[in-house]
Amino acid sequence: xxxxxxxxxxSSSSGINEDEKNILGLIRSKQGMGAxxxxxxTATKIQPTLVTRAVASLKKSNLIKEVxxxxxxGIKHFLAVEFQPCKELTGGDWYIDGALDVSKIEGLKEIxxxxxxxxxxxVVTLDVIYxxxxxxxxxxxxxxxxxxxxxxxxxxxxxxxxxxxSNGLTDFSATxxxxxxxxxTGKKSGGGEVRDGGFASVPCGxxxxxxxxxxxxxxxxxxxxxxxxxxxx
Amino acid sequence: xxxxxxGIVYAVHIITSHFGSVASKVCxxxxxxxxxxxxxxxxxxxxxxxxxxxxxxxxxxxHHNCVQAFSIDPPDGSESKxxxxxxxxxxxxxxxxxxxxxxxxxxxxxxxxxxxxLDGLLSxxxxxxxxxxxxxxxxxxxxxxxxxxxxxxxxxxxxxxxxVPSPEPVLGNKDxxxxxxxxxxxxxxxxKEPESLEERILEAATPVDAIRFPFIFEQDSxxxxxxxxxxxxxxxxxxxxxxYSSGPSNEVIWRPNFEELIRRLRHKACVxxxxxxxxEGCANVMKxxxxxxxxxxKKAKTDKSVPMSMGSIYEELIKTDAGREMTQARVEACLExxxxxxxxxxxxxxxxxxxxxxxxxxxxxxxxxxxxxxxxMRRYGKEAFRMFRYLSQEDRFVETDKIADAALTxxxxxxxxxxxxxxxxxxxxxxxxxxxxxMPFLLWKVNKLIVSxxxxxxxxxxxxNLSLRLTHEKDSEKELLLLPMEKLEGALKERRNKYRxxxxxxxxxxxxxxxxxxLFHDF
Numbered sequence: 110x111x112x113x114x115x116x117x118x119x120s121s122s123s124g125i126n127e128d129e130k131n132i133l134g135l136i137r138s139k140q141g142m143g144a145x146x147x148x149x150x151t152a153t154k155i156q157p158t159l160v161t162r163a164v165a166s167l168k169k170s171n172l173i174k175e176v177x178x179x180x181x182x183g184i185k186h187f188l189a190v191e192f193q194p195c196k197e198l199t200g201g202d203w204y205i206d207g208a209l210d211v212s213k214i215e216g217l218k219e220i221x222x223x224x225x226x227x228x229x230x231x232v233v234t235l236d237v238i239y240x241x242x243x244x245x246x247x248x249x250x251x252x253x254x255x256x257x258x259x260x261x262x263x264x265x266x267x268x269x270x271x272x273x274x275s276n277g278l279t280d281f282s283a284t285x286x287x288x289x290x291x292x293x294t295g296k297k298s299g300g301g302e303v304r305d306g307g308f309a310s311v312p313c314g315x316x317x318x319x320x321x322x323x324x325x326x327x328x329x330x331x332x333x334x335x336x337x338x339x340x341x342x
Numbered sequence: 343x344x345x346x347x348x349g350i351v352y353a354v355h356i357i358t359s360h361f362g363s364v365a366s367k368v369c370x371x372x373x374x375x376x377x378x379x380x381x382x383x384x385x386x387x388x389x390x391x392x393x394x395x396x397x398x399x400x401x402x403x404x405h406h407n408c409v410q411a412f413s414i415d416p417p418d419g420s421e422s423k424x425x426x427x428x429x430x431x432x433x434x435x436x437x438x439x440x441x442x443x444x445x446x447x448x449x450x451x452x453x454x455x456x457x458x459x460l461d462g463l464l465s466x467x468x469x470x471x472x473x474x475x476x477x478x479x480x481x482x483x484x485x486x487x488x489x490x491x492x493x494x495x496x497x498x499x500x501x502x503x504x505x506v507p508s509p510e511p512v513l514g515n516k517d518x519x520x521x522x523x524x525x526x527x528x529x530x531x532x533x534k535e536p537e538s539l540e541e542r543i544l545e546a547a548t549p550v551d552a553i554r555f556p557f558i559f560e561q562d563s564x565x566x567x568x569x570x571x572x573x574x575x576x577x578x579x580x581x582x583x584x585x586y587s588s589g590p591s592n593e594v595i596w597r598p599n600f601e602e603l604i605r606r607l608r609h610k611a612c613v614x615x616x617x618x619x620x621x622e623g624c625a626n627v628m629k630x631x632x633x634x635x636x637x638x639x640k641k642a643k644t645d646k647s648v649p650m651s652m653g654s655i656y657e658e659l660i661k662t663d664a665g666r667e668m669t670q671a672r673v674e675a676c677l678e679x680x681x682x683x684x685x686x687x688x689x690x691x692x693x694x695x696x697x698x699x700x701x702x703x704x705x706x707x708x709x710x711x712x713x714x715x716x717x718x719m720r721r722y723g724k725e726a727f728r729m730f731r732y733l734s735q736e737d738r739f740v741e742t743d744k745i746a747d748a749a750l751t752x753x754x755x756x757x758x759x760x761x762x763x764x765x766x767x768x769x770x771x772x773x774x775x776x777x778x779x780x781m782p783f784l785l786w787k788v789n790k791l792i793v794s795x796x797x798x799x800x801x802x803x804x805x806x807n808l809s810l811r812l813t814h815e816k817d818s819e820k821e822l823l824l825l826p827m828e829k830l831e832g833a834l835k836e837r838r839n840k841y842r843x844x845x846x847x848x849x850x851x852x853x854x855x856x857x858x859x860x861l862f863h864d865f
Contacts, residue, residue: 179753179754196747197743200753201747203750208752209750209751209752209753211752214750259750262748263728263749263750265685266727266728266731266732266748266749267724267727267728268686268715268731271684271685271686271687272684272685272686273682273684273685273686274683274684276682294686305716306712306713306714306715306716306717306720306858307713307851307854307855307856307857307858308713308716308717308797308800308801308804308855308858309713309716309717309719309720310851310854311804311808311851311855313800313803313804313807313808314716314717314720314721314800314804315717315720315721316721317721319800319803319804320766322803322807324351324806324810329810330806330807330808330810330811330814331810331811331814333807333811336807336811339847340811340815340844340847340848342840342843342844
């Protein structure tokens with residue numbers, strides 16, 4: 110009596126077994142984000158030891174690569190070799206080796222402010238600023254349109270630049286009606302100054318311990334070191 | 343907005359410094375527990391205060407406009423008599439720290455004689471014309487009864503002072519809506535469901551405008567009006583224990599009208615904000631607009647003014663020196679500027695069908711936003727400032743990584759900064775658990791109402807601290823302050839000068855801080 114032949118663990122065509130095939134499928138479906146071993150276990154219901162073995166084997170056969178997560182170095186993501194790690198893993202354009210390139214960002218912001226100060230028309234569109242970065246001599250200063258927008262948005266959050274919609278009149282004569290434009294804040298550009306906060310100008314406004322301060326407590330207005338410093342004439 | 347924890351502590355501190363610790367105990371009891379009868383107060387107040395003393399204190403606080411008595415009609419068919427209850431007026435108590443601001447407003451508009459008269463009313467709570475004349479007679483530089491009478495008339499005409507409210511209004515049962523609707527023809531016309539018990543009581547106690555601000559207030563005519571008391575329905579009027587609406591000789595009793603005084607401060611603040619954020623010309627136009635719409639404002643916290651035409655604005659503008667320098671075309675340009683919107687500033691004026699409406703809410707919100715952001719900047723730094731502004735702009739829940747991307751801040755540091763703000767009540771956070779993802783997502787949002795309340799509480803706390811520190815500085819230099827300044831020399835003189843500098847700084851800081859409190863609580 111002849112027995113039915115058991116299926117081979119390794120599929121002869123691609124050289125990988127069923128588990129590896131499932132895991133590779135999952136990793137490919139996740140594209141640039143890849144999958145962690147935890148995700149592989151929960152999604153495929155394969156035993157942990159078999160997942161580890163399959164991942165090692167896929168790595169060996171150069172089908173997947175390992176990318177660290179910049180948010181959590183302990184968590185490793187596995188990506189199919191044909192995909193580039195996505196923004197969530199690397200941090201995006203502004204990150205170098207997992208750290209934010211603060212000096213570059215601040216430098217670019219300064220350049221933007223200088224451009225806005227120098228321009229005769231108080232109001233400019235994104236394209237005008239972008240043209241400056243497009244023409245930049247060094248590669249480091251070259252920016253994409255999206256990156257230029259990000260820098261300008263950041264200046265808006267800093268309250269240094271404001272976003273205005275063009276109405277086609279006076280200052281906006283060189284722009285299309287409804288187009289988003291940028292201009293510097295402050296008195297000179299007609300936006301006025303942000304007022305100094307009445308609360309922020311007293312020590313309690315900046316005090317990290319205000320929640321612990323009571324009239325007769327350990328931290329109190331009569332014993333407060335911040336008050337002492339403020340009233341030191 | 344109801345009183346916050348430190349709001350109550352600060353209010354109690356003000357009462358203690360004005361009327362002593364026993365009065366403050368009664369006041370604290372009312373502030374913390376809400377409306378109570380005098381018997382309940384003597385039972386619940388922390389220290390033993392007998393019933394007679396409680397009543398005396400209540401009359402003192404009523405006299406200084408810090409407490410209002412009222413009673414509620416018993417349910418239909420019930421034989422029981424309505425009991426008199428007392429409610430603390432938190433807003434009026436806090437006004438006690440800003441009397442000099444009110445005095446300044448009156449001084450600028452009506453001159454020093456009127457402001458002197460208002461000062462008398464502010465410090466004494468309530469006075470009759472006769473008492474004001476007596477007070478003047480005893481002063482160093484008497485003005486004379488005629489001047490007092492004239493000034494009083496001017497103050498009433500400008501609505502800076504008012505006739506005292508009904509001493510003990512009777513409120514209808516909650517279910518019994520029509521009892522309230524019956525009150526006065528004018529009140530029924532503008533009837534709107536009042537929000538809180540305090541508002542209901544104040545509305546019931548306030549007489550109609552003709553009685554509140556009489557044109558003629560000579561003894562005879564006023565006493566007739568006072569006795570008439572037409573704002574309270576027939577059968578609802580109960581003989582009060584002490585009648586505060588008129589004095590012993592049936593003369594009208596006056597008190598400061600905080601509602602109007604706050605309205606003027608609000609208008610001044612709006613003009614100031616427009617001046618800072620736009621220019622002098624826009625501020626002049628705004629001032630004229632506020633003047634045009636003022637008489638039609640029903641309450642101090644109005645969101646929008648009535649619509650006004652270009653003609654009426656210009657007519658008002660040319661009454662002032664600065665306004666006369668402006669052409670109509672310039673005014674139109676200013677109005678256009680005021681109606682412009684950007685990411686930086688909202689529209690201050692709404693233009694519709696050739697008329698203009700002042701958007702008070704948006705003007706005040708700009709100053710509130712500045713206050714909030716400057717605190718975030720000082721307390722948590724520039725990155726937090728960007729995140730806070732981004733979340734305020736978005737006005738929805740946003741995930742940590744998205745915030746880091748938008749604010750261009752280091753992704754590893756972002757959760758810590760956000761958590762710090764969340765711990766202090768400046769942000770709202772929600773965890774979102776997703777199956778298959780190990781760590782839950784954290785979503786963040788700026789809830790302006792919660793932040794405003796948190797900041798208001800901290801500002802009351804800071805005001806209390808400034809006041810306590812000033813007392814501490816005064817106490818520590820008590821002996822030095824007794825010495826005459828001209829006799830001081832060397833180190834002692836220097837110490838005295840230092841004390842003066844400290845007290846000037848503390849006073850001016852608390853003055854400025856109170857402006858911020860006004861923004862969040864009264865405007």
